[in-house]
Structures are given as C-alpha cells and as structure tokens.
Amino acid sequence: MEIWIGRDGERHGPYQEDDVRQWLRSGQVSPQDLAWYEGLADWQPLSVLFPDETHSVPAAPSMPPLPSTNAATLEDCAGFWKRFAAWVIDYLILLVPIFVIAMSMGATTAFEHFMTQIQGGATPTLAMEEYARAVRPATMWSLLVGYLYYAFFECSVWQATPGKLALGLRVTDLEGRRISLGRSLARNAVRLTNVLTALIPFVCYLAVAWTTRKQGFHDLLAKTLVLNGRASEFTPNQAASDSRNSFSA
Template identity: 40%
Template sequence: MNYGGFWMRVVAYIIDLVILMALLFPLIFIFGTSTVETADMSFSANAQSDSPLLNLVFTLIGLAYFVGFESSSMQGTPGKRALGLVVTDMDGRRISILRALGRYFAKILSSLILLIGYIMVAFTERKQGLHDMICSTLVVQGKPGETGADPEVFN
C-alpha cells in the first residue's frame, strides 16, 4: 500500500490554501478587511478581521471545504486529488462526515503542539499524523472508491 507521504501532503495542502484564498480574498475586499498588517506590510496568516462575523464565515468555509471534500465521493480535497491521494478509514473505505469533522478538529491539536502532529507523518509506518491516528484514518495513493477493504493491505 502506498501511503501519502509528508511532502506530498504538504504540497496538497498548499494547493488547498491557494484555492481557499481565492475564495476568501473576494470576501476580504468586499467587506474592506485586509490580512496585510499595516506596520510591516507583510502577509499574516494569523491576522484577524475587524468583524467577528467575517471570522466565523472564514472558519465555516474552511470547515465545509475540508470536511465536505474528505467525506464526499472524491475522498479528498482538490489538493489531495491533484496528487492522487484519498482519505480513507483503516479499512480503506470512505470516511463519514462525523469522522471528517473529528479529523478537522484533531488537526487543531496537531497544530498546537508545534506542528509535531503533522511532522509525525514523515516518521510513522503508515504515514499518519496525530489527527489521522486520533480519527483512525489513512491518506493513501489511489482513486476514490478503488482503495477497497483488503484486510492484508490495511491491517
């Protein structure tokens, strides 16, 4: 079984960020909010808008994007699909919306511990991050619906 390795997943995430930014920047300009800090004019991923409602909308868009795509018949975000990766449960099946939601929130934990939860992908046997281990998921190379449940492959 070919698991999605660390660098493949990093590239997939960058593709997803570009797509999300393309969706979010029009909202930023419509509402007159900028993620550019005026003090040093550098991009800040942690910049907060002036509107709590806009922050909520950004969060919901990100949540819908990752949970929606990973639990859909595509079995992965457009970034993952561009690299031939799918998200499965431990038996190679498509994950449910609840599991995708849990995986999304478990990524927060992976981030909070100095990204170690993500770095784990490079060092674990099945290329699982902390969020994958918590939610019993795998990221594998393959096509949606074709990874199948083969006990010898997934166990």
C-alpha cells in the first residue's frame, strides 16, 4: 500500500507502508502527521492509521523534512471527457495510416468480393468469415501501428500523443515523471486486446470516470497518470526518484 503524508500544507509521497511504519517507530515522522492512501475517505493522523506503531514513538524536538517529489495532486489529473477528446483526435490522425495500409493490402478487393458473394446468395456468415480472413493482415498491421504510435509518443520528451498534446495533457508515472519505453509499452498493451474483443478496452478506459486519480485499468497496471499541463511547462525533478526509501534534506 502506498501512503501519502501531509505536512505544513504540502503533500509528500507516495511512500511504502513498511517504510512509514519504520519511520514512525524511529521517530522520523510524527504521529500527528496526516496521511492518506487510496480508498481512505479523508486524511487521518498516522497515530490513527497505525496505532500499533505509535505507542512507543520517541519524542523529537523537530521532524526532519520530508523528501520533495513531483507527485501530482488529485486536481492535476485529467478527467474522462478531456481524455476522450484527445483519443478522438488521435483516432482521426491514425485513420490516415490505417487507410493506406488497408488499401495497399487489398481491403477494397476483399470487400468487393464479399459484396459479390452476398448478392450471389452466399451464406452471410461464411462470406463474413472469408472477408475477415482476407483483411486480417491489414488489421494486424493497423493495430501494430496504433500501438507503437501511442507507446513511442507517450514516452517521448512530449510525454503525449498529438491528441493529448493538443488538449494540454501528459502521461507520467505516479510521481509526475516521464515514463520509460518499457512502461509505455506495457501501458498501451491494452490496445492490442482489440484483436479479441472491443469490450475490454472500453471498460479499461471507462474506469477513468470513477477511480480516485482518474486512472484507467491500463494506468493502474502500469502505475501511470494522465495529467493536465504539457511536459514543456514543467521541469522534472529527477533527484526525487530515489527519495522514497529514506528521509533526507
């Protein structure tokens, strides 16, 4: 479980629960520090969340500073409709290479053959199966192009596809940093499920409407966020990347 700590009106984290418990036992954090984790209705003192760790906390004249991070507030997270609008823009852009692929791989001929079979009295189910087999290579190439389009753009210096860029959005990890190629590939692997069914991607994206940090299932699995603001408007704090396991000034 990941814990956020609030001190002096600022939010810090997230930190691992085991680390927070250890810091409580050693007095590195105060039992009066407020904390929150996903699923909690409101911020609570650490003494309330972890009473078993606070009964013997040594008194300290002052608490060491919490590490700074690029972690986003809930207000930074992009909502469902803004992300949907970005998707529409990207979809329209991708129609161009998809059309080229379809035309170059015989989709028009396959469709004409399909219509000829239907008009000739062929069984619609069999005609559709034959058409699906004929256009399958073009479909696979189109899916691959779309997959790489999202994966490479979202781990680029822009941290966004053209659609997200147009709407002023960026993709980050949970601490607001640029994601790696590997994480971007994992995040966008959900798009390949269109090969099997259109329902799974739909549910994945619909989750943005009800999750706390407006994450789709693909965001939750890859531990990513879609935030308001273009990457060019922010200066990444890479020094924060290793600050989650200890407190230091």
